Amino acid sequence: MRQNNLGKYGVAAILLSAVLVLAFAWGVRHGLLENGVLPRDCTLPDAHRGLCLFKTVLVESFMDQRMGWFSLACGGLAFVLGWRPLAWAGWLSGLAGLVFYSYDPASVGALLSLLVLARPRQGTGDRRQGEEEAGGQPGDGLGVGRLG
Secondary structure, three states, rough: OOOOOOOOOOOOHHHEEEEHHHHEEEEEHHHHHOOOOOOOOOOOOOOOHHHHHHHHHHHHHHHHHHHHHHHHHHHHHHHHHOHHHHHHHHHHHHHHHOOOOOOHHHHHHHHHHHHHHHHOOOOOOHHHHHHHHHHOOHHHHHHOOOOO
């Protein structure tokens, strides 16, 4: 029987963060932005400045797909450098970008980040333990005799 490695490799944290970010972004998009809770015209004197600032920052984050491009930059750099904090930024911003109209760059950035996050961490001994189980030689587990 195989062991459950969800906690070992951090998959549970990745999935939980995905559900939380998607639920929050979906709630902001459909509950606040598209539902008319935020002020429509912030130039009026009776408009609440805090809500206007929140709306402006939110709308500017997905204008010209900025959130998606941020996710793509973080995901690409995290993939090249193998830096997990940058991968978390790319993963979470990519998920939010999928909800906030930045589909193309956000999806690529989120997937590149996910590749980094799903990788076993370096230096934890996981790789060394797997090598010891294989017998030390690449062909030992294949049942191939000596060639030549």
